[in-house]
Ligand code: ADP
């Protein structure tokens with residue numbers, strides 16, 4: 151047996167089990183060894199029933215005396231009750247609500263390990279345990295039993311019919327039959343950190359040595375777990391560093407930034423850039439001047455003025471004789487960006503063209519011609535830009551807005567339209583550092599951490615639905631004072647239809663009954679795109695006073711006269727998203743307001759609202775959002791580019807990630823032994839590249 155042996159060839163794994171394992175991503179012996187227990191149970195100290203005390207969490211090994219289901223059996227609502235004895239003269243009752251599924255699982259005569267909190271049932275005057283973890287031991291041979299009891303036992307997440315004990319048996323078998331594993335991490339890195347070797351770590355991950363600290367194990371901080379988490383992050387960060395280095399070596403365009411171009415930029419600028427904008431443009435210009443492709447992430451809170459910086463970069467590219475493409479996630483944003491860039495760059499007599507899916511075919515064809523001939527210097531578009539027949543004369547700079555809505559694939563597709571163009575990725579959702587290090591680890595980062603002057607902090611308040619009338623009278627006063635407002639409905643689970651219906655209904659109600667004398671507009675994703683443009687235009691020029699919308703307006707809409715953002719069903723939005731929406735107001739000199747309307751909130755819900763009321767710092771809010779919802783939800787998409795980690799967890803293990811990253815950077819950038827680095831590159835290629843989607847490492 152080797153580490154690369156397919157699991158099908160392992161004793162105890164037939165085709166059926168192999169299939170289930172494969173669905174879990176477990177194909178080889180190595181995969182199986184990386185399948186970490188999610189919990190450990192101390193069964194060294196198994197209690198007899200007679201020794202149990204109410205309130206303690208304990209493991210009991212006992213025999214089922216009787217088991218029965220009572221209550222609504224057919225609907226599986228019944229309570230399953232099993233009475234246990236262990237020869238100590240006492241009894242313990244275990245209960246499972248909705249326990250119908252246990253009927254043929256736990257039967258009289260079974261020997262079972264139970265783990266749970268012991269309680270005193272005062273009605274019957276005896277001990278009970280509710281919903282204990284359990285494991286049937288009966289079919290064990292004597293030797294097997296020593297695997298499952300009398301020690302600290304690993305608990306694995308079951309996969310179909312493959313229970314935790316089957317995993318335990320399989321892994322024990324593999325560990326017994328495998329020659330010791332080599333350690334791919336150089337000793338010079340492991341030794342100072344006092345990390346155990348790989349073989350030791352893998353074995354104690356699954357079967358912790360006698361006397362191991364259970365609390366450390368369950369906190370994923372035993373030396374073995376720490377080492378394996380470190381290893382996973384170490385290779386990931388090495389891979390990312392190698393990829394960055396490799397990109398830096400590729401030939402690219404060396405854009406010049408001379409006084410003439412500086413003068414052009416000045417001509418275009420409508421205001422004095424903030425200090426942060428200047429610094430960031432400096433970073434970008436320096437990258438652009440290199441004869442290698444730029445790969446830079448531009449982060450900045452909503453309204454921090456990223457678009458202006460992007461426009462400056464665009465001028466550098468255009469003045470050097472190249473074209474610029476801007477990829478935006480929605481038509482509304484593309485249209486608006488187009489208008490914004492056109493107003494800025496039009497002053498310099500560049501042709502700035504839009505390209506979206508909903509344009510008439512003739513118009514699209516015309517624009518494609520202009521692009522191919524190099525007559526259009528800049529194009530702003532949606533996915534339509536990525537189509538095969540969109541060709542550039544000389545694409546020099548690709549800008550991707552709101553990157554987290556696009557995958558790496560789209561970024562690459564756009565890049566392929568030029569010859570090693572520079573790439574600038576912009577995002578208004580501040581990305582917590584740990585995520586930035588993993589998801590965007592192949593990009594250099596610039597942060598605009600300063601808002602343009604004269605902005606007043608937005609006042610955020612919370613109102614429950616039953617007091618919506620107060621919100622309306624507030625809106626009325628604002629409109630009378632000449633301001634404008636948004637009312638937003640959440641799009642739930644990608645279903646725009648429901649949100650659209652809610653928005654339509656509210657639009658009728660508001661325009662017909664609440665504000666009969668006020669122009670109320672309606673905007674949602676299902677509108678034809680010229681209608682969307684018309685609605686947006688009317689709101690922009692101030693004809694429409696109140697805009698009822700679904701989250702289509704989430705990104706990038708810029709109407710400085712809008713001062714009120716009402717968010718309905720705010721409990722359904724993520725924090726980062728609420729912050730984004732809030733950023734649609736507070737863009738002019740007037741005091742702005744964000745009103746979060748919710749139903750009754752539980753503790754967590756109130757915590758979320760508090761976070762928003764108290765902070766306007768996008769990075770802080772993003773961190774909280776990540777903590778509350780986890781990385782997958784945070785990005786809200788499946789192809790978010792999150793690496794598939796096996797044991798590491800970017801929330802729990804951020805300290806390890808930082809450490810691993812520092813070690814990885816030193817290892818890759820200042821290798822003590824080039825041969826060692828060579829071996830590491832091979833190792834990453836063979837073991838991690840596919841997993842982490844690291845295209846072409848080293
Ligand atoms: P972002 O894209 O980062 O959300 P924008 O580029 O849309 O921000 O800028 C937000 C608003 O601030 C826009 O109305 C823009 O014209 C304005 N703005 C940008 N930079 C400055 C500046 N240096 N001084 C004043 N206003 C600015």
Ligand code: MG
Pocket residue numbers: 456457578706
């Ligand atoms: Mg923007």
